Amino acid sequence: MKVSGKTRVCALLGDPVEHSLSPCFQNAAFQHLSLDFIYLAFTVKAEDLRSAILGVRSLGFYGLNVTMPHKISVIQYLDELDENAEKIKSVNTILNRDGRLIGYTTDGIGALNALKYNGVNPGGKKIVILGAGGASRSVSFALAKEAEELVILNRTVARAEKLVSDVCHLIVRSEKIRWGGLTEENIRKELREADILINATPVGMSPNEDETPVNKKYLHPDLAVFDLVYHPLETRLLKEARMVGA
Template structure:
């Protein structure tokens, strides 16, 4: 990579970011496409998020991805947010267009694309989503508009998934349900971990592996 005075800077804001593969993937893509661009992982503490967002403008970054724990808190710091991201209540991509910062959410589309790439269909399936944050909202937004038989939501903070379920049931025809006890889920066809569990080696599993069988699809 030849970084010079004309190199355009992009990156990702999160905390922690030491585990992320985003720089490797994006910089490889830039090289392959012959683009004079550079992607950097910025470890941004929650208290520093407002200053980091201002820096996107002042340093003229093309834009940044947003990850845990900033996807929701970044919204009031932006100039505009598109309709899907507003519904999801979370932003994972910020584009700097002539000094105007606009937030988007591509998590749901990325999730659905990865399922299609793996030739996994959600049609007629019982799907469990663990977590009620930004990633969960994005994924459930698309799944609730599909042909899944049941969409089950669980979070240790029930209020998070209660609001999400209410929003989804208003805006879609699918039945979305809440789980009060994750141990009473039976054996869902697809289990999605949309929590931060797994970022650290010492983290516990989000649920008992006994709920899995040889046909279960697990998405982390």
């Protein structure tokens, strides 16, 4: 890869980002397509997010990906949101168009397509989502239209309740979607008849590969398990799901 004064810069902002595979596959894509771009990853603490976005604007970065924990908080520093991001109130992609920063969200459609690509149709199913952050918001809005029953469990219960309220207001009838605390009892109760489990928390992410949000004893063969954590590629949750035949 040749870098010159004309090379356009794209970046990932988050905390942490050391585990991210994005620079590897994004730069490979740029090279394959003969695009004069480079993709970097920057650790940005919550208290530094505003100054980081100002820097992106000043330095003329072409675009950004945004990951945990900034997918919601970054919105206040943008000039515009596309229709989906405006509705969902979560952003994972930012384009710099002549100095105007425009936010988009692709997590939800990405998760929906990934499920279907792997032969898991969420239509008419009971889906349990762990977490209520930015990624969970996008995924919840995308799956609420498809699922027969959607349950969102989060450590901060008020955040799960707010997400359910937002989804109900814009997408589905209230009896179709529920919320609760991310407790062992709720996990046990909700997974018993669940068809799909989605982990939208950072639990299990490198360097904490030994952690899992769900005790293995609550997993079962009729459950499809989707972990939004992708480093390591096989988290402990996925490994234990395979062990029980899920």
